[in-house]
Amino acid sequence: MDDLKTNDINTVMSVVKDIISDNEKNKGVLIPTLHKIQSDNGYLPSDTLKELSKVLGLPLAEIYSVASFYKQFHFTPRGKxxxxxxxxxxxxxxxxxxxxxxxxxxxxxxxxxxxxxxxxxxxxxxxxxxxxxxxxxxxxxxxxxxxxxxxxxxxxxxxxxxxxxxxx
Ligand code: FES
Missing domain, CATH: 3.40.30.10 (Glutaredoxin)
Incomplete structure (x- = not known):
């Protein structure tokens, strides 16, 4: 297999960047971020999700939609x-x-x-x-x-x- 030259790598990176939009990159960090928020709070507080929506540039409804899909996420405080x-x-x-x-x-x-x-x-x-x-x-x-x-x-x-x- 031929080694990739710098120019080839740059071309590949450019293609990848074109394909993966910022929006998609932010979607990629959404689930790990939701896990961290829940681990810190025991649930997903609505104020924190609103902030997350701003930071990631994702609609709040989309964040709720993704989180609701997974049974392990909770939107109200949980018991000890x-x-x-x-x-x-x-x-x-x-x-x-x-x-x-x-x-x-x-x-x-x-x-x-x-x-x-x-x-x-x-x-x-x-x-x-x-x-x-x-x-x-x-x-x-x-x-x-x-x-x-x-x-x-x-x-x-x-x-x-x-x-x-x-x-x-
Ligand atoms: S029915 Fe199997 S453990 Fe309860």
Missing amino acids: NIVRVCTGTACHVRGASKVLHALEDNFDVKAGSTTEDLKMTLETVGCVGCCGLAPVITVNEDVVGTVNAKKLKEIITDLDEGKDYGKN
Whole structure:
């Protein structure tokens, strides 16, 4: 293969620059920037997204559209602990709805939302792959299987007391 001469490289760079507009370059940094914003704040604050829109020269609607496409981005503050109740078939059969209702009642929060004191975000999730341990919940990174009344009470107490649960 022939070595590229400087002139060849300049020609290639010029072609690439023509093809990749500034707008497209800014789109390329959008997702990593959204990740950083969420990592710093726990969610994507609307004021920060407005600033990002100005800095990148991208319409705010486009930023929301991209962020909404990915499930991992959140537009409202999240709780200190993220509790997910598995509602897959095996867990459903073994009482997932009782577990979910107990958590909803205890923390006065509905699935899909966060407590006012930001102690906990409660969500449901499809099968997490531990069906033999149904019913299953996850607390942050921890998987808790065979959730019974006693176990659930312990978890609720831990969450109430603000214990850092399942964060490595
Ligand atoms: S259905 Fe809950 S872990 Fe599979």
